[in-house]
Amino acid sequence: MTLHIRPATEADLPAIQALLSSASLPCADLTSSRIDFLAADNGAGIVGVIGVEPMQPAGLLRSLAVSPDLRGSGLGKQLVAALEAHAALQGITGLTLLTETAAPFFMQLGYAPLARDHVVAAIAATAEFRSLCPASATCLHKYIS
Numbered sequence: 001m002t003l004h005i006r007p008a009t010e011a012d013l014p015a016i017q018a019l020l021s022s023a024s025l026p027c028a029d030l031t032s033s034r035i036d037f038l039a040a041d042n043g044a045g046i047v048g049v050i051g052v053e054p055m056q057p058a059g060l061l062r063s064l065a066v067s068p069d070l071r072g073s074g075l076g077k078q079l080v081a082a083l084e085a086h087a088a089l090q091g092i093t094g095l096t097l098l099t100e101t102a103a104p105f106f107m108q109l110g111y112a113p114l115a116r117d118h119v120v121a122a123i124a125a126t127a128e129f130r131s132l133c134p135a136s137a138t139c140l141h142k143y144i145s
Helices: 010-022 075-089 103-108 127-132
Strands: 004-007 036-041 046-055 058-066 094-099 138-143
Touching: 004 075, 010 036, 010 046, 010 058, 036 075, 046 075, 058 075, 058 127, 075 094, 094 103, 103 138
Parallel strands: 058 094
Antiparallel strands: 004 036, 036 046, 046 058, 094 138
C-alpha cells in the first residue's frame, strides 16, 4: 500500500473529523480555528492526520491520529516529521502540544515537558488550551528549525 502525505483540503474535513472522533481527540473547534492539516492518504481514503494551529513563530500541534490498523507502522512518526517540516516552512520555530495519552511517543521524537504557565500567550488563548483539553493533559514543546 502506498501512502501519500499531503495538505488536507476542505473536502477532507468529514474524514478528518471521523478519524479524530474515533481516536477520542477534540474536534469541536475544527471549523472555527485555523488549523493546517496534513493527511495521509492510501488512495482509498485518509488513514492518518496531523495539524498545526499556526501563531508564528509558535505553533500548536493538533490532532495526530492514525487508523487503528496502521498504528505501530511508523505512520505517526512520518506525520510528525512532515508537520515539523511544513511548520518550519511557515516560519514556525517551536511546536507545543497537549496530550493525555501520547507523551512517551512525542518525547521519543524530541518533545520535552513544558509547564503550562510557560506557554506563549497566543497558544494559551486557544480553545485547545482554554477548554478542549483537560488540565491534566501533559504539555510538551519542541524547537524546530
